[in-house]
Amino acid sequence: MSSFARKMGRKVSNAEKKGVKKAERTAGRTQASLICAYAHANIKSTMTRKTARRHLSGVFLYAMHRDAGFGAKSGKTSRLFRLRDKMQSVFDCIVSKNVTIQEIEKFLRDEIKIDVDIIFCDPKANWYRKIEHRAVQEMEAAFLMALVDEFGYGKKRLEQAYIYCAKLSDEIASGKLTYDFICDEIERVMLNQKAAA
Secondary structure (H helix, E strand, O other), X not given: OOHHHHHHHHHHHHHHHHHHHHHHHXXXXXXXXXXXXXXXXXXXXXXXXXXXXXXXXXXXXXXXHHHHOOOXXXXXXXXXXXXXXXXXXXXXXXXXXXXXXXXXXXXXXXHHOXXXXXXXXXXXXXXXXXXXXXXXXXXXXXXXXXXXXXHOOOHHHHHHHHHHHHHHHHHHHXXXXXXXXXXXXXXXXXXXXXXXX
């Protein structure tokens, strides 16, 4: 083998080694970027869900406080605290897949005779909108079941509670109220009740 052939062989071998090392570096950077992007998306998804849950809990509790008089008594036995705790309990059951939204909807339609149409999301919506919409479905189902389980609400009172929430939703849409105001107000009411107990 000539020196030229050996030199070319070394050159090819070195180029292959450099290519492998470069590919490994690129793969490492790509993997790190992917992990970072996944973590960022996961954090954003969690924040979207928590924000939607906080806003909806505030809306449901505020509507029942303002329009149905929940929270008139002081202490932990107040209807407002009981509603919040029961909503959390039902929500936990939905999240842990002990019960589905469709089962709750079917129960309300068959047993209570109220046709709640827990709407489903547009399949073309973006990922975060779908997460937000799923949280709306879960909280709506938890709210209705909490009223049925904890307070024995029937068709008439459930429809009235729905009207309270719709009225509050219209006020939010028109700009008269904001989610932040509602959440702060309901937290203030609940803290005042705890302090009075």
